[in-house]
Amino acid sequence: GAGVSQSPSNKVTEKGKDVELRCDPISGHTALYWYRQSLGQGLEFLIYFQGNSAPDKSGLPSDRFSAERTGGSVSTLTIQRTQQEDSAVYLCASSTLGTQFFGPGTRLTVL
Amino acid sequence: QKEVEQDPGPLSVPEGAIVSLNCTYSNSAFQYFMWYRQYSRKGPELLMYTYSSGNKEDGRFTAQVDKSSKYISLFIRDSQPSDSATYLCAMSPPTQYGNKLVFGAGTILRVKS
Secondary structure, eight states: OOSOEEEOSEEEEOTTOOEEEEEEOOTTOOEEEEEEEETTTEEEEEEEEETTEEEEOTTOOSTTEEEEEOTTSOEEEEEOSOOGGGOEEEEEEEEETTEEEEOOOEEEEEO | OOSEEOOOOOEEEETTOOEEEEEEEOOTTOOEEEEEEEOTTSOOEEEEEEESSEEEEETTEEEEEETTTTEEEEEESSOOGGGOEEEEEEEEOOOSSOOOOEEOOOEEEEEEO
16 A cells, blocks of 8 residues: 555644654655644645654754654654644655655644 | 745636646755645645756646746646645755755645536
């Protein structure tokens, strides 16, 4: 298979709880990106990984957001103390030669 | 003002029509230009990828980039109901740190049979 996979596909949580979103990139893709898609804001860049390093975290909206990548493969985006404005679809993309391929996204709803 | 402007539509056309989708941008550093198609509750799917100015054709799809006008277009010939989706333009500058994409708002396209 071989596309980008993300889990869970849907996550409903209560305000103030922590959530973890997972991304499995295409095998062999060294670059990995997280984006957020919300009504009114469109698709926005969050963070970029090259291997296990994150040289560009400029899109993370607050220090409640963090991400890591291990083994040059799987990445986890963590949102602490979730707020209602965090409700959005979180998309992961992996890349080779500049072309980014997106996963199906995780739809996060914060009640 | 947003870096990338795209009319959100919706754009409604009859089957078989030629569709023209457009984006304008303000950052002259953008060098890579992409069009993605996104079906409801799915991730964006790459349709076209172009570097700098010019035209690129792939089947029923043609992408045009005019850097002098900061304007990009996607043309869809012989449109089909299955083309009904949201079309997102995306672009990026050459950077030291990957190619983080800047997206337009997306245009909703409806092709009526």
